[in-house]
Amino acid sequence: MVRALGSGGSGSVWLAQDKELGRFVAVKVLADELMQDVAAVTALQRECDRLKALEHPNIIQVDGVHRSARHTWIAMEYVSGGDLTSWRGRGATEVLRVTLPIAEALAHAHRAGVVHRDVKPANVLLTSDGVPKLTDFGIALALNELPAARAGRGSLFTMSPQQLDGAAAAASDDVYGFGALLYELLSGYPPLYPNATPESIRNERPRSLTEAASVPAPLAQLIDRCLEKSPADRPPGMDTIVRELTAAMAGIPAVNIIQTPAAVSRPAVAPPSIRPPVAQGEPLRSEWKRPAVTARSDDELRRQGFRRGLGVAVAILAVIGIGFVFFALPRWFPEAPKAKPAQTAKEVEAPKTEPRKETDFAALARAKQEAEEQRTAIEGRFEKLRARAVDLWGGAEFKQASDELAAGDRDFAAREYVTARDHFKAIAPLIDVLEKRATEVLAHQLAAGNKAIAEGRSADAKTAFELALKLDAGNAVATRGLKRSATLDEVLALVATGERLEKEGNITAAAETFRKALALDADTARASDGLARVDARVSSDAFASSMARGFDALTARRYGEARSAFDAAARVRPGSPEVAQALRQIEQEERTRSISAKLEVASAFESKERWAEALKEYRDVVQLDSTVAAASEGVSRTAPRAQLNEELDLYLTQPERLFSAPVRSAARQTLGQAKQVAPAGPVLQKQIATLSDWLARADVPVQVALRSDNLTQITIHRIGALGSFEQRSVELPPGNYTVVGTRPGYRDVRREIHVVPGTALQPVVVRCEEKI
Incomplete structure (x- = not known):
């Protein structure tokens, strides 16, 4: 942080040094009370996103939103020239010059779907060299977006009636705001100042600027249309305003960049604290002020006393001298007799002199300033034209502009500022013509240079491209053309030699010569064509031989050799x-061969009831060619058999799952589906028989012998409590069971038993014998 630049409701703006970028930036820091406000942080992020999306030379650029443990801020481009509030009351030319880029920036934002909604002088910053930058998109919205209930509405003096009422954002809001901006800069005060209220914004019209002499009528009428209450009566968009401002600017003569208060015409609105001077054109008067008294040393006092004494002595001597001249001399030297005049005073009439006209120093100062501004405005443009060799192609306009510049400089040196200003002013239209002609001359020289190269005139090509580079130093076509013209003669000689060798049948030497020419200038069409011809002759035999060998191998189905x-x-x-x-x-042949092979393999798998493998082969064929009917039918035929086979194998490979009643129910359904398949192959018949046997055995209970100590309470989970006994037999369906024995004062005993059909189990002993 360097210093504070300003503050507002949502936070403060600081000048900061970015050590990574090595430059100053402006940092908008969110207020502490808004740090935890999700809406405020979101609004700051939204402002950053909108600015990043609006890349325009007259819209402020942002770096991004950053957060730390204590702060949230947005870093943006630092603009050091202040804002447009200091431009209130400037002339129409100056105001148009600085607001036209802002109109173009708003048009760019509207094309990107963003409405600024707060266009005012304070939100237009100026760089050090006077470039305007539109800033503060804090309340901007997307086109047709409704503002949030607590969102800011903008400035009371610049918001449209629709924006005041909370309507959806529209380009017409910025059209109204831009009209208010022009009104404030030209008149010195915003519309409806100082009594603007919501009611007056909706119903009252501001005083028109058509009455102000300093505001051209077309510009005043445009401002009136921008400030219409209904959006339908305003200009349709900022593009229209840009065109009308450009036309208005072209029709306004150059005026002062800084005008005196007396030269500014304003509407008859009396501000409470500003009073323009009454006198028009009154020259500036100096005001004497007593210098501050400072302590003096003794030496200074002595020197001051000596100077004062010397001054008194000189004054006394002067008085004595005057007395001597007027009193002593007349007595010592009497007056000589006067000669009689030849004519009387009546006969000789005194020459008439016209009354001396007072110099209007204010007007002279304005003329000088205007002349300086005109001279400054054209100086850079004139020097750029000289750097582009305008003396070679400028013609009569350049001569006239040079003469006007010389005459203006002479008049300015002679303090004839009005005529100097007129001379300088006459140069701008001539420069416009020359700048436009520069583009035409550049295109003509590029075409002439290319034509000279095509016709083999290297000197003419060099002259044309050198002039083109003076017109546009970085022009790639001219740079390339100048390089080509330097080697043109050598390239043409090589091309001629190559063509002669080609006619003589020396193909190898001709190709080498054409390659040398192309190494010097790759764009030489004759060399490229010649090399193509000889290369075609060299490669023709090799190509025909390779193709013949390939077709022979293809006929013999030796596909690798053919490829x-x-x-x-x-x-x-x-x-x-x-x-x-x-x-x-x-x-195609390899695919056909592969398809045939896979169909054969799939058919073999199908005959062996290897349904999953057959299905895979059929699907591979479909991927190679979906139009093969045999493959599609094979997929339809084998897919359900592969699914059935997988389910049967699952039960047969894990028969213990059948000991669960739900699993046995699902297995019976699968068995029913298998029995419906006709004809059933050997594999399926075996699967059906095995699963039927397992299901039948799973329903037969198995005798299980239990032994205890007649003191332990026996319980079988999912069966029930059996009580205490020494020996007992129970019938249990096949499955897994948990037998638990409990006895007061002893640790419980758990036994896991696995009941399998057709298998005799050893007696299960359950006794609680370990005391607690």
């Missing part, structure tokens, strides 16, 4: 359609 031959032909002639067609033929 290698066709690849060799493609290297000789890349992109050849014959090679591509041959390779497609190989792929």
Whole structure:
């Protein structure tokens, strides 16, 4: 942080040094009480996102939203020239010059779907070189977006009636705000100042600026339309305003950049604290003030006393001298007789002199300032034209502009500021013509240079491209053309040699010569064409030989050998359609062969009732070619059999699952589906028989012998409590069971038993014998 720049309701703005970027930035820090306000942080992030999306030279640029343990802030471009509030009361030319880029920035934002909603002088900043930047998108909304209930509505003096009433955001809101901005800058006060109220904004019209002499009528009428109460009566968008402002600016003569208060015409609105001077054109008067008294040393006092004494002595001598001249001399030297005049005073009439006209120093100062501004405005443009060799192509306009500049400089040196200003003012239209012609001359020189290269005139090409580079120093076409013109003669000689060698049948030497020419200038069409011709002749035999070998191998179904031959032909002639067609033929035959093989394998698996493997092969064929009917039918036929086979194998490989009643029920359903398949192959018949046997055995109870000590209470989970006994037999369906024995004062005993059909179990002993 360097210093505070300002503050508002949502936080403060600081000047800060960005050590990573090595420059100053403006930092908008969220107020402490809003740090935990999700809506405020979201609004700050939304403002940053909108600014990042609006890349425009007249819209402030942002770095991003940052957060720390104590602060949330948004870092943005630092603009050091202040805002437009200090421009109130400027002339129309100055106001248009600084607001036209803002109108273009608003038009750009509207095209991106964003409405600013707070256009006012305080939200337009100026860089050190006077470039305006639109800032503060804190209350901006997307087009047709409704503002939140607690969202800011904008400035009372610049918001439209619709924005005041909370209507959806529209481009017409910014049109109204921009009209209010122009009104405030030209008149010195915002519309309806100082008594603006919501009711007056909805119903009252501000005083029109058409009565102000300093505001051109078209501009005043545009402002009136912008401030209409109904959006339908305003200009349709900022693009229309840009066009009308440009036209208005072209029709306004150059005026002072800084005008005196007397030169500014304002509407008859009397501000409470500002009073313009009464006198018009009154020259500036200086005001004497006593210097501050400071302590003096003794030496200074002595020197001051000596100077005062010397001054008194000189004054006394002057008085004595005057007395001597007027009193002593007349007595000593009597007056000589006067000669009689030849004519009387009546006969000789005194020459008439016109009354001396007082100089209007204020007007002279304004003329000087205007002349300086005109001179400054054209100086840079004129120097740029000189750097672009305007003396070679400027013609009469350049001569006239040079003469006007010289005449203006002479008049300015002679303090003839009005005529100097007029001379400087006459130069701007001439510069406009020359700048427009520069583009045409550049295009003409580029075309002339390219034509000269095509016709083999290296000197003419060099001259044209050198002038083109003076017009546009970074022009890539001119740079390339100048390089080509330097080697043009050598390239043409090589091309001629290559063509002669080609006619003589020396193909290898001709190709080498054409390559040398292309190394000097890759854009030489004759060299490229020649090299293509000789390369075609060299590669023709190799290509034909490779293609013949490939087709022989393809006929013999040696697909690998055929592919290698066709690849060799493609290297000789890349992109050849014959090679591509041959390779497609190989792929088609290989695919057909692969499909046939897979269908045979699938059929073999199907006959062996290996349904999952048969299904995989059929699906592979469908992926290769979905139009093969046999593959589609095979998938439909084998898919349900593969599913049934998988379910049967699951029961048969894990028969213990059948000891659960729900599993036995599902197994019986699967068995019923299997019995419906006809004809049933050997594998399926065996699966049906085995599963039927397991299901039958799973329903037969098994005798289980239990032994105890007649003191332990026996319980079988899922069966019930058996009490205490020494020996007992129970019948249990096949499955897994837990037998628990309990006895007061002794640790419980648990036994897990697994009842399997057809298997005799050893007696299960359950006694609680370990005391607690």
